[in-house]
Amino acid sequence: MERTLSTPRLIRRLLLAVVAMFGFGFALVPIYDVMCKALGINGKTAGSAYEGRQQVDETRQVRVQFLATNAAGMSWDFHPKADQLEVRPGASNEMLFVAYNPTDRPMTAQAIPSVAPAEAAAYFHKTECFCFSQQVLQPGERIEMPVRFIVDRELPGDVFHLTLAYTLFDVTARHPPVAQAPRTGATKENPNG
Numbered sequence: 001m002e003r004t005l006s007t008p009r010l011i012r013r014l015l016l017a018v019v020a021m022f023g024f025g026f027a028l029v030p031i032y033d034v035m036c037k038a039l040g041i042n043g044k045t046a047g048s049a050y051e052g053r054q055q056v057d058e059t060r061q062v063r064v065q066f067l068a069t070n071a072a073g074m075s076w077d078f079h080p081k082a083d084q085l086e087v088r089p090g091a092s093n094e095m096l097f098v099a100y101n102p103t104d105r106p107m108t109a110q111a112i113p114s115v116a117p118a119e120a121a122a123y124f125h126k127t128e129c130f131c132f133s134q135q136v137l138q139p140g141e142r143i144e145m146p147v148r149f150i151v152d153r154e155l156p157g158d159v160f161h162l163t164l165a166y167t168l169f170d171v172t173a174r175h176p177p178v179a180q181a182p183r184t185g186a187t188k189e190n191p192n193g
Contacts, residue, residue: 056090057153063087064151066095067165074170076101076109076137081144089153096144097130097166101137106177109135109168116163123152124162131166136177 064087066080077100087093101107111131115121126132130145137143151162 055153056088058088060089061086062089062151062155062159063161064093064095064149065161065163066097067163068097069165069167071167071169074109074168075103076107076168076170078166078168087151089151089155092127092148092150094146094148095164096146098142098144099135099137099168100142101139104139106136106138106172107170108172108175108177109137110171111135111166111168114165114167116165117159120155120159120162123155123159124164125150125152134171134175138177 063084065084066082068078068080070076070078077098079098081096081098085093085095097111099109113126113129113131115124126147126149128146128148130147135143135145147164149164
């Protein structure tokens with residue numbers, strides 16, 4: 001015999017499924033953060049706890065390459081000031097990234113980092129990074145954003161090259177910026193000259 005659900009019972013089950021899916025989606029961010037921290041993947045690296053705690057390994061150099069890309073729909077000019085640095089494990093280093101908003105409206109962006117090779121991500125420690133917060137640029141505003149990092153002395157000896165890559169996303173729709181005066185260190189550029 002065919003069994004059918006009554007309409008109210010079906011609605012309750014569907015609502016319960018919606019609530020369960022919402023709860024699972026809400027729990028994904030903390031689960032993701034815990035997994036990234038445990039596995040050292042996707043650029044989720046330890047921060048300022050490493051600054052000043054390591055001695056510099058003067059016998060070894062590691063090349064750190066920097067990449068910057070825009071996600072689909074992001075119109076900013078975004079690039080590192082240099083393509084790479086030769087660093088010594090244990091030393092504090094800095095690279096500046098430049099962002100420029102060529103549009104006629106304020107925009108909010110979020111940079112998402114990744115470190116390659118993946119097994120080396122646990123040894124790459126960002127102590128300060130523009131990726132830790134969202135960046136708001138006014139129309140025509142240009143800013144230099146630092147990332148300070150330490151390559152851990154415990155980096156496996158067979159790793160001589162790391163890549164720190166950022167993808168810049170337009171999050172203006174979710175986090176609308178407020179028009180304001182340019183901040184210290186930011187400049188307005190004239191696109192005509």
